[in-house]
Amino acid sequence: MNPNIFFRILVFPGFLFLFVLILFCDWFERKIMARMQNRMGPSYTGPFGILQPLADYIKLLTKEDIIPHHARQFLFSLTPIISFSIFMLSIFCFPLDGINVFSNYGFEGDLLFVLALVTFAHFFLFLSGWSSSNPYSGIGAVRILMQFIGYDIPLIISAIGPAFLAGSLSLAKIASMQTIPFALLTPWTFILFLVALQAELEEDPFDVPHAETEIVAGYGTEFSGRKLAFIRLAKDTQIVFGAVLTATLFLGGPYGPVFSAPPSLWFTIYFVLKVLFVIALLEFVEAICARLRIDHVVRGNWRMITPAALLSVILTVLSAPYIRLFMGAPI
Amino acid sequence: MSPINLSKWARLKSPWVLHFNSGACNACDIEVVALLTPRYDVERFGILLKGTPRHADILIATGPVTRQAALRLKRIYELMPEPKFVMAVGACASSGAPFKKCYNVLGGIDKVIPVDVYVPGCPPKPEAIIYGVTKLFEKIKGGS
Ligand code: SF4
Numbered sequence: 001m002n003p004n005i006f007f008r009i010l011v012f013p014g015f016l017f018l019f020v021l022i023l024f025c026d027w028f029e030r031k032i033m034a035r036m037q038n039r040m041g042p043s044y045t046g047p048f049g050i051l052q053p054l055a056d057y058i059k060l061l062t063k064e065d066i067i068p069h070h071a072r073q074f075l076f077s078l079t080p081i082i083s084f085s086i087f088m089l090s091i092f093c094f095p096l097d098g099i100n101v102f103s104n105y106g107f108e109g110d111l112l113f114v115l116a117l118v119t120f121a122h123f124f125l126f127l128s129g130w131s132s133s134n135p136y137s138g139i140g141a142v143r144i145l146m147q148f149i150g151y152d153i154p155l156i157i158s159a160i161g162p163a164f165l166a167g168s169l170s171l172a173k174i175a176s177m178q179t180i181p182f183a184l185l186t187p188w189t190f191i192l193f194l195v196a197l198q199a200e201l202e203e204d205p206f207d208v209p210h211a212e213t214e215i216v217a218g219y220g221t222e223f224s225g226r227k228l229a230f231i232r233l234a235k236d237t238q239i240v241f242g243a244v245l246t247a248t249l250f251l252g253g254p255y256g257p258v259f260s261a262p263p264s265l266w267f268t269i270y271f272v273l274k275v276l277f278v279i280a281l282l283e284f285v286e287a288i289c290a291r292l293r294i295d296h297v298v299r300g301n302w303r304m305i306t307p308a309a310l311l312s313v314i315l316t317v318l319s320a321p322y323i324r325l326f327m328g329a330p331i
Numbered sequence: 332m333s334p335i336n337l338s339k340w341a342r343l344k345s346p347w348v349l350h351f352n353s354g355a356c357n358a359c360d361i362e363v364v365a366l367l368t369p370r371y372d373v374e375r376f377g378i379l380l381k382g383t384p385r386h387a388d389i390l391i392a393t394g395p396v397t398r399q400a401a402l403r404l405k406r407i408y409e410l411m412p413e414p415k416f417v418m419a420v421g422a423c424a425s426s427g428a429p430f431k432k433c434y435n436v437l438g439g440i441d442k443v444i445p446v447d448v449y450v451p452g453c454p455p456k457p458e459a460i461i462y463g464v465t466k467l468f469e470k471i472k473g474g475s
Binding site: 030034037038039040041042043044045049051052054055056057058059062063064065066136216217220221222223224225228 | 337340341342372374376377381382385386388412413414
């Protein structure tokens with residue numbers, strides 16, 4: 001086996017790089033949120049408060065770790081780590097610096113593989129709430145399941161649009177096809193995808209699973225110390241995953257003009273910039289929206305978003321020949 | 332940085348607070364909530380208001396502790412993971428002040444749980460509460 005692959009998995013662009021990116025994105029989100037609310041946000045932990053997420057995680061790791069008496073001990077201790085690792089693994093499958101972490105171009109159909117993995121990770125988040133035997137966690141967990149089952153459908157349907165235009169289910173191929181980003185060519189799919197993604201990431205206006213004013217902290221209510229650190233890390237990784245997925249499907253992934261060698265450096269820069277752009281977009285929506293009621297969330301999905309996603313696929317299929325002509329791809 | 336310093340640094344930089352009202356007249360609670368508004372914005376220092384005692388490091392308790400709230404206050408304190416700190420905010424929370432010797436109050440948070448910092452005032456200004464937090468930081472730094 002290639003010895004290089006350990007470096008790629010553990011350091012760059014694998015675990016360490018993604019970890020730093022995740023922490024940075026956490027800080028970036030909080031800062032955007034604060035500025036939108038006319039506040040300053042974290043400012044005194046390191047330069048511009050950039051070390052704030054790191055301080056939070058270190059503090060949580062050094063705190064006491066309580067397992068409630070009634071909790072299902074095995075699941076309760078395991079689920080935070082498992083959901084975090086599944087999200088991490090699914091990011092590994094994306095072409096991060098031109099190729100993916102396992103230094104190949106993935107395989108035909110890894111888009112579906114990634115989406116399936118993420119559904120698993122969501123299920124583990126549900127289990128984490130369910131296993132803590134707390135009424136608030138239970139309600140939060142059931143709400144997650146309901147929301148994910150509903151919004152996974154429009155998300156996957158609108159992910160089909162780019163795959164159809166690129167004529168492939170491979171992430172690297174979809175990304176490299178986009179000389180003009182699909183976000184500009186098929187804005188209808190892009191907007192629907194963002195709405196469904198917002199619900200998947202439990203951000204406002206869809207944050208009913210952890211609605212602080214109703215159910216304390218949702219499925220995370222009983223977690224403390226190390227387990228809470230992993231739950232938070234899983235949440236942050238999930239947001240970065242959402243941004244990476246959007247950037248790959250609609251913004252051309254890491255690919256762009258290369259000005260000098262090595263290309264992987266440029267690809268990484270483009271990749272990070274696109275991810276930050278998507279996160280800024282998501283946070284903007286979160287900051288200007290209030291929480292929907294739970295029945296509106298469900299009804300809105302089945303009555304509006306899912307039919308709209310189907311319509312957008314039809315529109316994409318009908319306009320595909322023209323779009324492909326425009327892109328200069330074979331029809 | 333040694334591991335102990337590192338954990339102390341993290342503890343100082345990210346204190347998450349839980350707010351509990353044990354029978355206060357609500358003025359203190361408004362002052363505590365004012366900490367989160369754009370004018371004072373304690374998130375600058377990494378202070379976040381949390382909804383559940385499992386996530387919190389500092390319990391900000393207000394009110395003179397009515398007999399009914401006493402048990403709940405103790406329970407919430409016990410739910411918090413170590414290391415945990417308690418701030419008594421307001422004259423009521425410190426000594427029972429206007430409600431002292433009422434038949435239904437115990438008169439002060441420290442009758443039920445150990446208190447680290449007292450913030451006097453009826454109600455204390457948000458600046459005073461922030462000053463109380465810095466006093467608590469000094470206590471943490473001192474290696475108690
Ligand atoms: S200290 Fe004063 S303002 Fe605060 S709760 Fe007591 S009576 Fe109300």
